[in-house]
Amino acid sequence: DAKTTQPPSMDCAEGRAANLPCNHSTISGNEYVYWYRQIHSQGPQYIIHGLKNNETNEMASLIITEDRKSSTLILPHATLRDTAVYYCIVRGGGIGGFQKLVFGTGTRLLVSP
Amino acid sequence: DAGVTQSPTHLIKTRGQHVTLRCSPISGHKSVSWYQQVLGQGPQFIFQYYEKEERGRGNFPDRFSARQFPNYSSELNVNALLLGDSALYLCASSLELAGSYEQYFGPGTRLTVT
Numbered sequence: 001d002a003k004t005t006q007p008p009s010m011d012c013a014e015g016r017a018a019n020l021p022c023n024h025s026t027i028s029g030n031e032y033v034y035w036y037r038q039i040h041s042q043g044p045q046y047i048i049h050g051l052k053n054n055e056t057n058e059m060a061s062l063i064i065t066e067d068r069k070s071s072t073l074i075l076p077h078a079t080l081r082d083t084a085v086y087y088c089i090v091r092g093g094g095i096g097g098f099q100k101l102v103f104g105t106g107t108r109l110l111v112s113p
Numbered sequence: 114d115a116g117v118t119q120s121p122t123h124l125i126k127t128r129g130q131h132v133t134l135r136c137s138p139i140s141g142h143k144s145v146s147w148y149q150q151v152l153g154q155g156p157q158f159i160f161q162y163y164e165k166e167e168r169g170r171g172n173f174p175d176r177f178s179a180r181q182f183p184n185y186s187s188e189l190n191v192n193a194l195l196l197g198d199s200a201l202y203l204c205a206s207s208l209e210l211a212g213s214y215e216q217y218f219g220p221g222t223r224l225t226v227t
Contacts, residue, residue, distance in 0.1 A: 034215065043117070043203050043218030044156065087155060099214060100146065100169055101205075103155030 004088045009108040012082075018075040020107050022088030025069040032091055033064060034101070035073045037084040044087065044103075047073065078111045085109075115139070117206050117219035125225045126194050134189040134222045138206030144168075145187040146216060147179055148203040156203055162187055163209065191224075199226045 005023040012018040024033065032051050036044040048055055048062045050071070055062045061074040075082055087106040091099055118137045126132050138145050144163045148156035158171040162181035181187045185206075191198055201223050205216035 041201070041221075043205075043221050046215045046217060049215060085155075100158040100161060100171070101148075101156070101216060102158065103148075105155055 004090055004104055006086070006088050006104065006107045008105065009110070012075075012078045012109060012111050014080060014111055014113050015077055018078040018082065018109060018111070020073040020075075020086050020088075020109065021070065022073070023070045024088070024090045027068050027090050033062065033068075033071050034089045034091060035060070035062065036087045036089065036101075036103075037082075038087070038106070039081075039084045047086075078109075080111050080113065083109060083111045117204055117217055119202075119204050119219040119222050121222060122220070123223045123225075125227060127227055128194055128196060130194050130226075131190065131192050132194060132224060134191075134202050134204075134224070136187045136189070136204030136206075136219060138185050138187070138204075139208075139217055142206035142208050142217075143185055144207040144209045144216075145181055145185065146205045146207070147187070147189045148205065148218075149173070150201040150203060150221070152200070159189070194226045196226050199224060 032049050034049040035047040038044045048060050050062045050064050064071045085106040085108050087103050089101050120135045146161040147159040150156040159173050160179040161169040165181045176192045179189045201221040203218050203221045205218045207216045
């Protein structure tokens with residue numbers, strides 16, 4: 001699995017967009033980018049994933065650069081409840097087979113009033 | 114639908130004891146994974162089971178073992194507990210169909226070893 005690099009912490013004002021970057025320069029062609037978040041003392045929560053196209057769901061948008069070496073998770077209108085540690089993970093794709101999640105240290109996002 | 118459930122929520126054990134943690138996956142999910150999260154770090158992979166077979170194992174000692182039952186629920190067992198085993202133990206389930214491999218986590222079991 002490719003390694004990811006994220007800033008240790010970020011701040012965001014409530015109501016503004018939070019843009020969380022992730023560098024994954026060693027990603028290979030069949031590896032997906034996954035984003036999870038973990039609110040204090042809870043289990044990680046799946047947010048979104050993508051291969052090479054930009055993706056959007058009810059929680060967030062994922063922008064992957066054309067060379068796939070980096071991506072950005074966008075929370076369009078951050079709320080206080082979005083305060084959490086955000087993990088960017090690269091994992092293999094394909095059908096079936098052993099696929100584990102390798103968590104780094106993530107980005108601690110603090111949303112303030 | 115209910116999410117991933119884990120029991121117990123918290124427990125305290127003494128060094129040298131044995132512990133069993135339980136996990137029920139989301140209905141229809143056949144894959145269960147276990148992770149250990151020590152305070153201040155990201156979760157670390159321990160085991161993955163699919164259709165009752167071990168499919169992967171992380172870098173953990175043989176004191177750690179697990180199994181998956183016919184109903185896809187799972188148990189994680191840890192023998193000869195050490196102080197360093199104190200952590201949040203997380204279970205995650207996955208549907209494992211084409212295009213749907215994301216893992217959904219339970220709330221975890223907080224284990225304290227004294």
